[in-house]
Amino acid sequence: MTLTQLRYVITIADTGSMNEAAKKLFISQPSLSLSVKDLEEEIGVELFRRSNRGVSLTLEGTEFLSYARQVVEQYQLIESHYIDKKNVKKKFGVSMQHYTFAVNAFVEMVKQFGMDEYEFAVRETKTYEVIEDVKNFRSEIGILYLNDFNRKVLMKLFHELDLEFHPLLECGIYVYMWKGHPLAEKEEISIEELADYPCLSFEQGNYNSFYFAEEVLSTYDYKRLIKANDRATVLNLMVGLNGFTLCSGIICESLNGSDYCAVKLKSEEKMTIGYLKRKGIAISSLGKKYLEEIKKYQSMECLL
16 A cells, blocks of 8 residues: 555545546556555455446445545645645644533633644534544544433444544533523423423434434423524524523633523433544644643533
8 A cells, every 4th residue: 555546545536537536646547547456455445436427435435535634634744844844734623512611622722822833623513523523534533422311322333433432521411591581590490390491402414313412301302392503593592582402501601601591400310521532543732732621621510
């Protein structure tokens, strides 16, 4: 296996055509096909399906491509720094469910490292996309939660995708709402008391299984339920419709403002918030600092 072959695979995947890839790579199409065939024989995996309409990645090819991109990108960084003498910024990305604390930790990490030497990416997204981002090296770290309901299913998925889940924080369950909500002054709220108010849930797209829900008690039969796809919309619905969501509970007023509160839910349910990473790949210095910032919330009872 050579770096050239990895570049060939990436170019073919990006163009979807052997002919187009050969033109971009300035080699003949037969030479390109032979090189890819030799690679497939060496690793014992079929990377592409060939048809009259072009080529497409197999399932194994998609996984191989994610590794190939990482290797080529790392080589380009080395080449730019030591051979071309270019000042290439180091990259760090994190994907997360809709947690304000995770965004706030990212902000603090960026402040400490600065942006002159680093290129940062933060993705607040759907649960399955958090997993996919880490699997495909789009993000170094993914932040999500496990509980008794989803743990077995998600841990099995993590194992199949060669990912590791590491616990960070153990939390109870809180009701998150705006301070003008009729129940906002209570010390505890039962799930029955919430029946007449809309429960706000984050839309999960094609992976809308209960196991991928961002909110605990996802199987509860809510009388009123509204799905939204971003945190700003959820906050607006809290104010406009006296909506609520179930969450981990620490409020980052610096990001969400001071108009919201978290009230303890009468429930023994617990959630474990942790980080997802590729198995066998060390966390970078930026990743370690980011996780340190998140762990500072351990002194608080729960998170949002």
